[in-house]
Amino acid sequence: MVTEPRTIARRTTRKVFRTRSTHIRDPLVDRVFMIGVYVLLTTFLLVVLLPLIYIVASSFSDPLAVSSGRVTLWPIDFTFEGYERVLSDDQIVTGFMNSLFYTGVGTLLSVTLTVAIAYPLSRKDLWGGGVITMAVVFTMLFAGGLIPTYLVVQNLGLLDTRMALILPQAIGVWQVIIAMVFFRSTIPDELYEAAQLDGSSDLRFLWSVVLPLSKPLIAVIALMYAIYQWNSYFDALLYIRDPDLYPLQLVLRNVLILNESSVGTDATAAMERQQLADLMKYSLIVISTVPVMLIYPFVARYFTKGVMVGAVKG
Template sequence: MISGVKESRRDKIFLVLNYMFVFLAFLVVFYPLIYIVSASISNPKLVGSGEMWLWPKGITFDGYARVFQNSNIWTGYGNTILYTVVGTAINLAVTLPAAYALSRKDFTGRHFFMGLFMVTMFFGGGLVPTYLLVKELHLINTIWAIVLPSAASIWNIIVARTFFQSSLPRELQEAAQIDGCTNLRLFMKIILPLSMPIIAVMALFYGVGNWNSYFSALIYLNEAAKYPLQLVLRQILVLQETAAQGSGAMDSSTASALNSKAEIAALVKYAVIIVATVPVIAIYPFLQRYFVQGVMIGSVKG
């Protein structure tokens, strides 16, 4: 607010409504986070009965102990890190050069190629043709089946192209070319160092997507040793649901055993959610400065 300017009654009402809306949005986002953290260290019986709805009750760290003792979870964790690092590197290696080329006005046919890219945003071959293609390329049950089909996002290419067009002056490129700089050297030595905001934004978008991805692994991977963490977590959820559904049609001792397993699975589930989320949350503060700059791409020009 500008100092010395008196607010009208409508301005005050608008400000109060804004604060109320922001506070409500904060509660909507904050409550699930607190619930997951509390459920991961609470007695699973109290969580399942609904007695624990905000703060932890019957505190236990058995879920985290089981997570750290489970070799499948650690294997999935390592696979997810590998898929995320390799996949994000490939994503950036494809997206940034393509976006820069499409941003150059002297690139003949850029509108034609951009039109072809745009078509893929609305039309796709479908799951079966894609699977047959991956199979014919002998990529089934390999890391390449996870990272190559999603090597580039057309939307991210458009965002990166907008950054190159609006944030990098053409005069800089012309001066470099007059000095004898080749296109490759111009891109590597000048464009990329000046493009840290968009690189950070693309790395964050692709990295989070690769970290949370499980469907491609579900379709293309056959060995449990190659499953990412998200697929391991999915198996835990399936185990919990199966145990809960099958306990009603069995004798009391068997049902009790299955219920116990379901409670343990629920406890591990919440612990794994925390373990799987912490790395992404920990990385974000280091990219926040660039991310804030990147999300404003094209909004202010000058």
């Protein structure tokens, strides 16, 4: 019986793949290492994820169930009472809107100033660029301190104004360094020379060439500034006295302290007040976290690329 050439070819191919599959195998040490990596990553995921699930479950649970510790990973006696109490408080709503303003305006100003200082310092033909860079880095290592900063804000007339929470922290030295490294490694000198031959000015080159190529960088530093502005409350505690200018984080702090106070009330009222405070605490945490979680998906595609700024390219 004569075997067809196609059949012989199939058998030969199967033998080759079978032989390769037997020879190309991960060593035992590599497999153990990968198992350890997956176990470690799963542990980190659970450490981060379980508290978040608990907070969300507690925010939708009955106040008595929350204060008694019966909530685990699923709401008990599902209710929106915590969110209703939070959203019905005019001070919390005002603080939320103030935080949106501080985060939006502050992030826009910070990104603009960071690019404005980082791009010229990244250019090799900037006279005195090395000295200016050293001066910028010096401010990161040696700060003036709390009292001198407060006196500067006071003498500039910024106390009890919105700019007091935006201008003093408008530029981050770490973000400036990241932007400088990005511009030096991404924007070649040949591109600038070609733009000059076409008659482009420095400002036009920055707007039409540098910024479109710097979307990953802008996304990363904007996210850094936005998270800092959104979570900041200490500056407001120092510089703001008008409750209508309080950011959300400072409002949350004050609301929680007031709700936990039981002075002048009987035992039953104090217990109910404490139960409501526990419920509002988790509801406020969820509300204060939602804006950041909504921003991240829009910058996620740039974030992975942007965090590799300065990495060695092979």
